[in-house]
Amino acid sequence: MMILSIVLTSLFGNALVILLIHRDRRLHTPMYFLLSQLSLMDMMLVSTTVPKMAADYLTGNKAISPAGCGVQIFFLLTLGGGECFLLAAMAYDRYAALCHPLRYPMLMSWQLCLRMTMSCWFLGAADGLLQAVASLSFPYCGAHEIDHFFCEAPVLVRLACADTSVFENAMYICCVLMLLVPLSLILSSYGLILAAVLHMRSTEARKKAFATCSSHVAVIGLFYGAAIFTYMRPKSHRSTNHDKVVSAFYTVFTPLLNPLIYSVRNSEVKGALIRCMGRCVALSHE
Numbered sequence: 001m002m003i004l005s006i007v008l009t010s011l012f013g014n015a016l017v018i019l020l021i022h023r024d025r026r027l028h029t030p031m032y033f034l035l036s037q038l039s040l041m042d043m044m045l046v047s048t049t050v051p052k053m054a055a056d057y058l059t060g061n062k063a064i065s066p067a068g069c070g071v072q073i074f075f076l077l078t079l080g081g082g083e084c085f086l087l088a089a090m091a092y093d094r095y096a097a098l099c100h101p102l103r104y105p106m107l108m109s110w111q112l113c114l115r116m117t118m119s120c121w122f123l124g125a126a127d128g129l130l131q132a133v134a135s136l137s138f139p140y141c142g143a144h145e146i147d148h149f150f151c152e153a154p155v156l157v158r159l160a161c162a163d164t165s166v167f168e169n170a171m172y173i174c175c176v177l178m179l180l181v182p183l184s185l186i187l188s189s190y191g192l193i194l195a196a197v198l199h200m201r202s203t204e205a206r207k208k209a210f211a212t213c214s215s216h217v218a219v220i221g222l223f224y225g226a227a228i229f230t231y232m233r234p235k236s237h238r239s240t241n242h243d244k245v246v247s248a249f250y251t252v253f254t255p256l257l258n259p260l261i262y263s264v265r266n267s268e269v270k271g272a273l274i275r276c277m278g279r280c281v282a283l284s285h286e
Contacts, residue, residue, distance in 0.1 A: 003050065003053075003054070003252060004050075004054060006252060006253065006256050007046050007050045007252065007256075009256055010042065010043075010046050010252075010255045010256040010259075011043055011046060011047075013256065013259035013260065014039035014040070014042050014043045014255065014258070014259050015039075015043065016259065016273075017035065017036065017039045017259045017269070018036045018039050018040060019276075020269060020272040020273060020276060021033070021035065021036045021272075022036070023272075023276065024272040024275065024276070026268065026271075026272065027268065027269070027272055030093055030108045030109075030110065030113040031090070031093050031094075031097065032268075033113060033117070034086060034089055034090045034093060034113065034116075034117065035090070037086055037117055037120070038083065038086055038087075038090070038219075038258065039258070039259060041079045041082055041083050041086065042083075042254070042255035042258055042259075043255070044075065044079055045075075045076070045079045045080070045083075045251055045255055046251065046252065046255045048072060048075040048076055048079070048150075048251075049072065049076070049149070049150040049251050049252075050251075050252065052064070052068075052072070052150065053149045053150060064151065066136055068151075069136070069146075069151035069156065070132045070133070070135070070136045070151075071132075072150055072151040072152075073128065073131060073132040073135055073151050073152065073153050073156070074125075074128040074129060074131075074132040075128065076128070076150075076151075076152065076251070077124065077127050077128035077131050077132070077153070078121075078124040078125045078127070078128035078129075079124060080124070080227060080250075081123060081124035081127040081128065081178045082120045082121050082123065082124030082125070083120075083124070083223060084124075084178055084179060084182045084183075084223075084224075084227070085119065085120040085123055085124070085182050086117070086120045087182060087186060087216070087219065087220055087223065087224075088182035088183075088185040088186050088189075089113075089116040089117070089120060090216055091185065091186040091189040091190060091216065091220075092108075092116075092185070092189055093108050093113075094189065094190075094193060094216060095189040095190075095192055095193055096108045098193050098196055098197070099192055099193060099196045123178075127174060127178055130174075131153050131171060131174070132153075134167055134170075134171075135153045135156050135157055135167075138157065138160035138161075138162050138164060138167075139160065139161055139162055140159050140160055140161065141161040144159065145159075146159065148244060148247070149244065149247075149248070150247070150251075152247060153171065154168075154171070157171075179224065179227055179228055183224055186220060190217070197210065218261050219254075219257075219258055219261055222250075222254050222257060222258075223250065223254055226246050226249050226250035226254065227250060229246050
């Protein structure tokens with residue numbers, strides 16, 4: 001019941017963010033379009049794991065077909081990889097807005113924003129497809145019991161009765177690239193933002209700049225911390241119980257925290273919510 005409550009709250013919060021961005025013209029900017037894509041990814045991420053987990057718990061039928069397992073791996077990695085690159089795109093957006101405000105419409109045009117968004121989805125899907133197909137290509141002739149609450153590539157590969165060292169090394173390199181390349185772009189963007197903020201003479205301008213970026217930095221810390229812990233640890237340091245806890249965090253709790261962080265720390269989103277509630281109250285009176 002606790003997990004279902006968290007998931008329903010997460011779905012409602014992310015759907016509300018998407019609705020507010022879609023309905024409020026003041027939020028029709030590249031920054032909030034990228035935020036709506038983040039909320040969409042979070043909704044899909046929660047829907048990939050929790051419904052199956054809840055159904056297994058309630059019915060007692062804790063089984064999944066190979067195809068269903070492959071689908072879970074594909075969507076998990078598609079959404080996780082896509083979110084890595086999307087957070088990097090959001091960091092570039094903040095860099096363009098704070099460091100080059102007069103050139104922002106040119107540096108972050110709608111055409112570029114759409115291309116970046118499509119690239120995030122494509123790169124995530126390519127990674128998900130490759131790892132899902134590779135994971136299911138191994139023979140599983142021994143125990144078929146996954147010590148996890150959903151299918152995850154590192155956990156599934158442990159059950160294979162074949163040499164998986166080449167695949168595990170390739171998966172490790174792939175995850176390093178998928179995580180560290182966007183993270184390096186994010187750190188570069190925020191390094192330049194920090195340098196620009198420190199050169200601001202106005203204390204009020206500094207506070208506003210830090211407030212604008214603090215929400216994004218919090219989301220990055222939550223997401224990348226859990227993802228790096230899950231996919232970049234050496235095999236000798238892996239623990240099943242640790243994997244379960246961290247996987248639950250980034251698949252269940254992070255999608256819940258994202259809309260809360262952005263709504264609480266963002267005055268424009270709060271303003272859009274107040275205006276939307278005001279319209280709803282007016283319509284109910286009419």
